[in-house]
Amino acid sequence: xxxxxxxxxxxxxxxxxxxxxxxxxxxxxxxxxxxxxxxxxxxxxxxxxxxxxxxxxxxxxxxxxxxxxxxxxxxxxxxxxxxxxxxxxxxxxxxxxxxxxxxxxxxxxxxxxxxxxxxxxxxxxxxxxxxxxxxxxxxxxxxxxxxxxxxxxxxxxxxxxxxxxxxxxxxxxxxxxxxxxxxxxxxxxxxxxxxxxxxxxxxxxxxxxxxxxxxxxxxxxxxxxxxxxxxxxxxxxxxxxxxxxxxxxxxxxxxxxxxxxxxxxxxxxxxxxxxxxxxxxxxxxxxxxxxxxxxxxxxxxxxxxxxxxxxxxxxx
Numbered sequence: 001x002x003x004x005x006x007x008x009x010x011x012x013x014x015x016x017x018x019x020x021x022x023x024x025x026x027x028x029x030x031x032x033x034x035x036x037x038x039x040x041x042x043x044x045x046x047x048x049x050x051x052x053x054x055x056x057x058x059x060x061x062x063x064x065x066x067x068x069x070x071x072x073x074x075x076x077x078x079x080x081x082x083x084x085x086x087x088x089x090x091x092x093x094x095x096x097x098x099x100x101x102x103x104x105x106x107x108x109x110x111x112x113x114x115x116x117x118x119x120x121x122x123x124x125x126x127x128x129x130x131x132x133x134x135x136x137x138x139x140x141x142x143x144x145x146x147x148x149x150x151x152x153x154x155x156x157x158x159x160x161x162x163x164x165x166x167x168x169x170x171x172x173x174x175x176x177x178x179x180x181x182x183x184x185x186x187x188x189x190x191x192x193x194x195x196x197x198x199x200x201x202x203x204x205x206x207x208x209x210x211x212x213x214x215x216x217x218x219x220x221x222x223x224x225x226x227x228x229x230x231x232x233x234x235x236x237x238x239x240x241x242x243x244x245x246x247x248x249x250x251x252x253x254x255x256x257x258x259x260x261x262x263x264x265x266x267x268x269x270x271x272x273x274x275x276x277x278x279x280x281x282x283x284x285x286x287x288x289x290x291x292x293x294x295x296x297x298x299x300x301x302x303x304x305x306x307x308x309x310x311x312x313x314x315x316x
Contacts, residue, residue, distance in 0.1 A: 142190070
């Protein structure tokens with residue numbers, strides 16, 4: 001298992017390298033000048049050139065990339081052009097709200113989707129199955145920002161149950177923190193819940209059609225135990241896969257939700273930095289999000305071996 005983890009960690013390096021090249025190239029080829037944004041449109045060419053030199057933007061792009069990658073290996077992602085802090089500080093300050101939002105979204109999605117998908121598969125073709133399938137299709141077609149705005153109008157402005165914007169850290173004020181994250185978490189997790197429900201239903205249906213389920217039923221195993229202990233356990237690998245991919249996707253896809261609810265997370269930081277052409281922050285945030293996504297996939301692979309020993313034997 002340790003060899004497997006080591007090999008997987010090594011396999012992350014080529015992916016991060018390719019991502020870093022693509023990020024750096026696209027950012028520096030995109031129209032826009034951070035020096036001009038800092039100095040204003042009325043600044044002279046001499047002033048802009050001087051600021052370029054102080055920021056290192058007058059060097060060849062290959063030299064700029066090598067300097068940045070060298071800093072990455074030492075934990076130095078550079079300094080923001082606008083925030084007056086290092087990129088590492090900016091990421092650490094904004095990562096906590098995004099991770100909390102993603103965790104709430106995935107928890108809500110799993111708590112809703114796994115039971116609903118399992119029961120819908122059990123009663124395939126029935127009324128409950130049709131209702132779940134309808135809501136699944138609706139959840140996969142309605143954009144999260146539409147649901148977010150609808151929830152703000154209903155629960156924030158009409159019923160006044162939850163705040164419509166802002167952020168409070170739950171580790172500092174638990175009740176207020178959960179209130180600020182609940183609406184954006186549900187809005188962000190709605191599409192994820194629909195996708196997990198659909199995957200759960202399909203996986204459970206496949207297991208229900210196997211011979212060993214019929215054999216367990218013939219031995220007198222209760223339907224509840226058969227469904228949630230035997231069937232769901234054997235259908236867990238595809239469910240784990242989609243949950244892991246969804247969690248990584250929630251971290252990367254929180255930008256719109258954070259902007260709507262004014263949550264100071266990585267998504268909002270990335271959107272703001274793109275509009276400012278804050279190159280070091282853009283590069284650092286995207287690289288960090290990519291790393292989180294890859295590590296999440298690695299964690300799911302390790303969970304495979306815990307859920308199904310046959311997978312662990314195959315990895316050894």
